[in-house]
Amino acid sequence: MRKIELLTKSHDREGFDCGSEPLNSFLKQTARQHAARGISRTFVLVEETASEPKPILGFFSLNICQIKSETLSAEEAKKLPRDVSGIRLGRLAVSKTYQRQGIGKALLIAAMGKFMEIFNMAGGIGLFVDAKDLEAKCYYEQFGFVALPSNELELFLPVKTIQEALAQNS
Numbered sequence: 437m438r439k440i441e442l443l444t445k446s447h448d449r450e451g452f453d454c455g456s457e458p459l460n461s462f463l464k465q466t467a468r469q470h471a472a473r474g475i476s477r478t479f480v481l482v483e484e485t486a487s488e489p490k491p492i493l494g495f496f497s498l499n500i501c502q503i504k505s506e507t508l509s510a511e512e513a514k515k516l517p518r519d520v521s522g523i524r525l526g527r528l529a530v531s532k533t534y535q536r537q538g539i540g541k542a543l544l545i546a547a548m549g550k551f552m553e554i555f556n557m558a559g560g561i562g563l564f565v566d567a568k569d570l571e572a573k574c575y576y577e578q579f580g581f582v583a584l585p586s587n588e589l590e591l592f593l594p595v596k597t598i599q600e601a602l603a604q605n606s
């Protein structure tokens with residue numbers, strides 16, 4: 437059975453290849469340091485019963501972020517104070533061997549579930565993501581992410597959309 441786990445030494449970071457070197461090297465060199473310093477948390481999808489080091493099918497990372505509500509659409513901004521917090525999906529990647537099998541979608545749903553845990557403890561207006569290019573932007577848009585008026589490669593998934601998506605996928 438597949439399971440989302442917090443990245444640890446028991447995972448095969450060296451063997452991971454999603455086809456994007458910056459994402460591969462984040463996982464290999466940066467993710468655990470960032471977790472230790474409280475900068476971000478990285479979660480990996482693995483086969484629960486795989487022998488260690490467990491091959492990583494895909495991963496995502498999350499961190500808390502601050503947003504000026506004026507960077508959102510006027511519709512969203514008018515309901516909010518000037519400074520608000522959210523969660524940034526800093527990285528999302530799937531091993532080349534497993535791409536186009538729904539794993540990216542499963543990781544996004546898992547990230548939404550993690551968002552709700554944080555939302556229930558401390559609030560947050562939604563998930564933010566920096567798409568690395570227009571192709572990635574299209575990928576996120578199909579899940580309801582909307583581009584910010586100030587930057588077409590920065591996208592926002594409001595809490596309401598997250599709750600609806602989780603209800604549909606439960």
Ligand SMILES: CC(C)(COP(=O)(O)OP(=O)(O)OC[C@H]1O[C@@H](n2cnc3c(N)ncnc32)[C@H](O)[C@@H]1OP(=O)(O)O)[C@@H](O)C(=O)NCCC(=O)NCCS
Pocket residue numbers: 454455456459527528529530531534535536537538539540541542566567568569571572574575578
């Ligand atoms: C982008 C990525 C995370 C998608 O994960 P995935 O598991 O391959 O995607 P899914 O199987 O969940 O895709 C679901 C649907 O999204 C669409 N899709 C998949 N990859 C896409 C891409 N690169 N761009 C746009 N749409 C895409 C397809 O419609 C797909 O459905 P289909 O296979 O039935 O046509 C993965 O390809 C990846 O790691 N790529 C390299 C790193 C990267 O670009 N990360 C994004 C960071 S900004």
